[in-house]
Amino acid sequence: MENRCEAPIGVFDSGVGGLTVAREIMRNIPNERIIYFGDTARVPYGSKSKDTVLRYSRQIIRFLRTQDVKAIVVACNTASAYALEEIKKELDIPIIGVVKPGARVAGKATKNGKIGIIGTEATVNSGIYTEFIQAQNPDIQVLGKACPLFVPLVEEGWLKDSVTAEVAGRYLDSLMEQGIDTLILGCTHYPLLRSLLRDIVGEGVTLVNPAYETARELKELLKREHLENPCTGDCEAERYKFYVSDLAEKFKEFANSILPFDIEMTRQINIEEY
Amino acid sequence: MENRCEAPIGVFDSGVGGLTVAREIMRNIPNERIIYFGDTARVPYGSKSKDTVLRYSRQIIRFLRTQDVKAIVVACNTASAYALEEIKKELDIPIIGVVKPGARVAGKATKNGKIGIIGTEATVNSGIYTEFIQAQNPDIQVLGKACPLFVPLVEEGWLKDSVTAEVAGRYLDSLMEQGIDTLILGCTHYPLLRSLLRDIVGEGVTLVNPAYETARELKELLKREHLENPCTGDCEAERYKFYVSDLAEKFKEFANSILPFDIEMTRQINIEEY
Numbered sequence: 001m002e003n004r005c006e007a008p009i010g011v012f013d014s015g016v017g018g019l020t021v022a023r024e025i026m027r028n029i030p031n032e033r034i035i036y037f038g039d040t041a042r043v044p045y046g047s048k049s050k051d052t053v054l055r056y057s058r059q060i061i062r063f064l065r066t067q068d069v070k071a072i073v074v075a076c077n078t079a080s081a082y083a084l085e086e087i088k089k090e091l092d093i094p095i096i097g098v099v100k101p102g103a104r105v106a107g108k109a110t111k112n113g114k115i116g117i118i119g120t121e122a123t124v125n126s127g128i129y130t131e132f133i134q135a136q137n138p139d140i141q142v143l144g145k146a147c148p149l150f151v152p153l154v155e156e157g158w159l160k161d162s163v164t165a166e167v168a169g170r171y172l173d174s175l176m177e178q179g180i181d182t183l184i185l186g187c188t189h190y191p192l193l194r195s196l197l198r199d200i201v202g203e204g205v206t207l208v209n210p211a212y213e214t215a216r217e218l219k220e221l222l223k224r225e226h227l228e229n230p231c232t233g234d235c236e237a238e239r240y241k242f243y244v245s246d247l248a249e250k251f252k253e254f255a256n257s258i259l260p261f262d263i264e265m266t267r268q269i270n271i272e273e274y
Numbered sequence: 275m276e277n278r279c280e281a282p283i284g285v286f287d288s289g290v291g292g293l294t295v296a297r298e299i300m301r302n303i304p305n306e307r308i309i310y311f312g313d314t315a316r317v318p319y320g321s322k323s324k325d326t327v328l329r330y331s332r333q334i335i336r337f338l339r340t341q342d343v344k345a346i347v348v349a350c351n352t353a354s355a356y357a358l359e360e361i362k363k364e365l366d367i368p369i370i371g372v373v374k375p376g377a378r379v380a381g382k383a384t385k386n387g388k389i390g391i392i393g394t395e396a397t398v399n400s401g402i403y404t405e406f407i408q409a410q411n412p413d414i415q416v417l418g419k420a421c422p423l424f425v426p427l428v429e430e431g432w433l434k435d436s437v438t439a440e441v442a443g444r445y446l447d448s449l450m451e452q453g454i455d456t457l458i459l460g461c462t463h464y465p466l467l468r469s470l471l472r473d474i475v476g477e478g479v480t481l482v483n484p485a486y487e488t489a490r491e492l493k494e495l496l497k498r499e500h501l502e503n504p505c506t507g508d509c510e511a512e513r514y515k516f517y518v519s520d521l522a523e524k525f526k527e528f529a530n531s532i533l534p535f536d537i538e539m540t541r542q543i544n545i546e547e548y
Contacts, residue, residue, distance in 0.1 A: 040322070041316070041322060041326045042315070042316045043321075047317075047429075048314070048315060048520050048521065049520050049521050051520075052315045052519075052520045052521075148426060148429070149423070149426050149427070149430060152422060152423050152426045153423070155321075155422065156422055156423060162440075163437060163440055163444075166436075166437055167437055170437075245326075246322050246323050246325075246326045247322065247323050247326075272546050
């Protein structure tokens with residue numbers, strides 16, 4: 001079993017956003033090796049259909065299996081919302097997404113029973129956060145709002161900007177009016193807007209970052225399944241590997257601005273072949 | 275030859291934006307049949323690499339050939355910039371893009387020899403507008419500016435909005451300061467922002483819409499190659515057919531808001547199979 005434990009965790013996302021999840025895994029479970037895949041040739045997923053996101057996710061999982069991963073983290077909210085439940089049935093290794101951990105913490109955090117969830121059109125329209133939260137407590141009201149401009153604003157680098165603040169104000173207006181006390185950042189790019197969103201919602205609203213909760217859940221899962229990496233071998237040798245379907249250099253630059261260390265290499269593959 | 279003349283024109287884009295080009299073709303050459311393909315499963319192209327855009331374009335052309343098209347219009351600025359020259363060598367039917375027609379008109383329109391070009395990161399960084407304009411007149415100065423937020427703002431429907439005006443002001447600021455007298459709307463979504471852009475640049479700047487020029491060039495091309503549709507048969511029978519790689523219903527709604535008539539049907543195909 002020891003070899004199995006030393007196998008890497010597969011982490012995937014539609015692009016660079018899932019690095020915020022990978023970062024939390026690196027912080028929380030530093031012993032674990034990671035194979036990250038970002039689907040930069042087909043990004044974004046948030047405006048695409050369930051069938052398409054499911055087909056893309058299956059291709060990525062076929063690729064990750066070639067890398068002999070011991071568990072998979074779907075680091076993309078849209079893929080977690082649209083594909084995880086289907087894919088789980090087809091796999092013989094553990095797989096978790098970012099939605100359930102985020103929903104669980106939000107359900108515990110709310111005091112007035114009003115939770116807001118912001119994300120892509122796909123994530124919000126799927127209603128999956130509502131489903132998971134109300135499975136814990138059917139009395140909780142969940143209010144969703146798609147924020148399609150947030151990802152391009154983050155990618156433009158306008159993280160603390162008057163335009164972004166104006167857009168955020170419009171998006172959050174109705175949620176705030178309805179008195180939410182908890183807000184789920186339901187897209188991997190949104191934690192990068194955390195301080196701007198904090199200014200808009202004020203100190204009275206708890207911000208939930210599913211990335212952080214997912215890393216914690218992964219840690220527990222590995223323990224429960226006896227899959228923790230004992231790190232008896234050479235843990236430093238290429239502990240983290242990064243693959244993308246397009247623009248490896250651009251990905252590396254973005255990754256180096258998010259991760260607490262510099263990536264040396266990113267490899268590009270043709271994901272349509274999987 | 276008559277059968278060949280009655281064959282449709284293939285028009286493709288990364289998504290819905292190319293409908294602004296299809297619309298101009300419909301207006302200018304109403305006799306012609308059109309097969310439109312929008313790559314909604316992999317949209318956008320503007321932030322992707324040349325190799326990826328070329329691979330996608332080749333797949334789409336293989337699909338269009340199955341529909342027996344007599345000529346092809348690359349209705350996407352990014353694909354015109356990155357893929358057209360390569361693809362042209364591989365084809366035995368005429369193909370045109372939107373860049374050359376736009377560049378030609380802009381070159382004629384400028385009086386002070388300073389042209390601005392706005393578009394996706396890919397289109398602007400490719401330098402292809404500059405190349406085509408300076409081939410006409412090497413003394414013309416071409417100033418490019420990528421405007422990555424324009425497409426999401428258009429898709430959000432914020433066409434006449436203070437946020438969009440603020441963003442546009444920032445993007446155009448340096449071009450205006452440098453005194454351009456002509457501005458190429460180098461992305462198929464941008465004509466939808468025409469009136470907002472007009473307010474920002476004022477009456478003194480000529481706005482060039484490559485969609486319009488492309489339709490005119492296509493008309494001349496068909497005449498020159500003796501490929502005009504004489505419309506002796508039943509020209510009304512499904513004159514326009516629409517195919518997408520994802521979200522056919524959503525595409526139909528958007529198309530119906532842009533085109534001067536209602537689309538009846540949009541078909542979805544798996545473009546990765548071509």
